[in-house]
Structure formats: C-alpha cells, structure tokens
Amino acid sequence: MRLFRGVNGWGPAAVTLPHESDAAGVTLSRSEFDLSALGAKAGDVITYYGSADERASDRPQSTDSATHTIQVISEAE
DSSP states (O other): EEEEEEETTTEEEEEOOEEEEEEOOOOOEEOOOOHHHHTTTTOOEEEEEEEEEEEESSSSSEEEEEEEEEEOSSOOO
C-alpha cells in the first residue's frame, strides 16, 4: 500500500505504508500528514490518494482511490 501526496501541485511523492492483514484477508494501513515534513503551511493545498497492489493470487490486481484535498489552515483559523 502506498500513499501519494503533493503540496500546491508539486508531486505527488509516494510513501510505502506499513500494513496489517487479518485472517479474512482484509488489509489496513494508517497514516498521518506531518505538515512540516511535507513543507506545508497555512494556505497550502495537499492532494493525496492511496494505491494498493495484490500480488498473492495468480491474477494480481491494483487499484487507486479517488484523489482528495486538504486545505491547510492556521491554528487561529
């Protein structure tokens, strides 16, 4: 599982997410956006989407989520 994110139209850059799978084969990942690591500040726009690959079967598949946006605001806002 990968998370693609970009700031103000730059990117997207991918990060591979740690994940867990349960007995039923459901896989979950979590991520938080570190604004300073992304170089994002109040007024910036972050765009992101997730991507997952399944390679265990004889018919590997992949899919991407819809692209979403976050408007970064200041603490005062």
